[in-house]
Amino acid sequence: METTTQAGSPAQPRAPLSKERVLSAAVALADEGGVDALSMRKIAQALGVVPMALYKHVANKNELLDGMIDVLVGEIDPPAGNTDWKTAIRRRVLSARRMLLRHTWATEVIESRMKARATPTPAVMEYLDSMIGIFRAGGFSVDLVHHAMHVMGSRLLGFSQELFEDSSGREPDPDAMPPEEMAARFPHITELAMAVAHDPDSVVGSGCDDQFEFEFALDLTLDGLERLLRRN
Amino acid sequence: METTTQAGSPAQPRAPLSKERVLSAAVALADEGGVDALSMRKIAQALGVVPMALYKHVANKNELLDGMIDVLVGEIDPPAGNTDWKTAIRRRVLSARRMLLRHTWATEVIESRMKARATPTPAVMEYLDSMIGIFRAGGFSVDLVHHAMHVMGSRLLGFSQELFEDSSGREPDPDAMPPEEMAARFPHITELAMAVAHDPDSVVGSGCDDQFEFEFALDLTLDGLERLLRRN
DNA sequence: ACCTGAACACCGTTCAAGT
């Protein structure tokens, strides 16, 4: 009802807009509506600013996305000291995973920007570098850590990569296949799905215990690497 | 110079437009210019047709993308008979990888559509089902094949997922870091990069032997699974 | 010198008007 500035509450509609404010507004918007719905115009609107004002702090949308990735990488826990390489890597990767689960759009943006850029951003480089450092301190040769980084690739800044994620709240398929046809055409999937559904330990409704599956895969890889290391 | 139909060459500008023609035109355009540059309008133009004509064969752009994925899955070699599960899986995954390398935009589209859809398309389901079938025929329990599918996840319809791919032909970074600063800030990356650069066996210029790295990671996973299988 | 509105060249998709 009152458009002029009130005495008691300065209304502060004009906090001085910085790159940080732009980036965190962008991250918040992406968290809410996904990265496809993210536009320069909407970020500006959320900040109470004209669209062109953003271009004073980021050169273009790609640079904005790079900045958003750096914000995310900053959320990954720093490496733990006083442990062996295996638990240090394990904790770090699981911390990265938690970040990825908080920001569902992260893998998409990271992957597409990594593909487009000649070099990852410094923040990503720093993260990768400290990962390599943990392996090296654990006694890995340069060659073996090279392979290890490639093996870990998809999990380092990885993907939860669930093939059959919880499907509630997604586009419902108007002409979905009837269960009988499913069972006839895809017997192995059906068998597997049935086993999962009847497993009392599995999470009700969602089917797969994503966390368990992720750790299972991670440990399989880490054990394999450890075996190679011992063989030196 | 001649706009009317010639006698010798019927000019056939009006092949009757089918869903298949639309999809293969879309795949060809994506192969050329990437999926970001793909638009309904450009597909129509390539087919010599008005944009709205496409909507007779695909309901919307998402359905178009789903159809394109099916075209790609159709390019993966069928499972080989007369072999053990390990070589059968290996061949199939490597065939999928070759498809992914032919269509650089594939992983991006597959990942984003898998995330959006409640169920993968039937063609993708068929592929996954026959994969599970190979494991089952190899003696895997339903439980173990369940885990195996999760482990293989990122490689099944996977990602080449190279962290440091050949950077030629990508956006050059105007303010790239000087090598000395690189070495100081990222010692481990530098060490690794140097070792790779001085390895006479590595591919000149591109740095990493992507194919070798992919197979290294794949075999590490497969060997781990085999060990679990033997332990039954 | 700084800021910004209008404009440009695009999108996917709707819809009513044409045949």
Added chain:
DNA sequence: ACCTGAACACCGTTCAAGT
């Protein structure tokens, strides 16, 4: 009944006109 042009509601970004 079919087909399609124009239009709608968006984009990211340029640029010239305002202060």
